[in-house]
Amino acid sequence: MKKTLFIIAVFVVSLFTGCAKSKAGTPVSQKPVESNTQPAAQAPAPVDPKIQKLNRVLMSMSDRCKEAIPNGDPAEFLADLEKVLQIEKAFPSDDLSLYYLIDKKHTVSADYEPTHLRKLVANNDYIINKTTLSLREDAADALAEMGRAAKKDGITLDVSSTYRSYETQERTFNYWVSVDGLEEAERESARPGTSQHQLGAAVDFGNIEDSYALTDGCKWLNAHAQEYGWSLSFPQGYEDITGYRWECWHFRYIGVEACRFQKKWFSDIQQFMFEFIDAWKNME
């Protein structure tokens, strides 16, 4: 039985790695082969259905996503996935999941708005740069917690943009098209219904410019945001994956466990993880 699972694991891991990368864990294929105490001829044991499913999901993913997944033990991967999906069950059931895949191909309707939006008001945890900001409640709580942690390190985070309604996105997108033309506008501004901001769980910090990356606030976020469940959505060098150029200021609240999962198994690319979770849920 053990030997058969090992063989299956090698097969899955070969799918994990389109390339020779081995960042996390010992590649299963390089583990020492156990001494052969089994009879030579043995009927194959039934394959674990979860491993079979993992295989099918991985085969459906893009080559770049496959390449981003490091070598490792499929059982460990599945255990980590299970943990992330268990936590999702505790999210508010009357709203979209914090793992909801939204991008240029996966949208929400014009009338979608988060069920529990909380207006952000002046407070001691972080600065608000506008009086029209709001987030869904779980994200607002997590932002306050992160703001307090930053303050302990001598950093005051400043929040510039949060929930955006469909109408706001429409206005913003049309404005940027009129200024920069359609092609350039697509790189930075979301078409209505495709923005993480409509989920009420994304925040733009600071001046919303590349120069924000040089600030202590942005450096702190890069080092610590994931400890509070906030993930950088549009990292440098992944425009072809996320659809957006690098946005050092844009973080999405996804929860601490999902941040860990993203970092451990998806080369820290949020888009790959959510594409995987979406595919996993939709696969029979």
Ligand SMILES: [Zn+2]
């Ligand atoms: Zn943003």
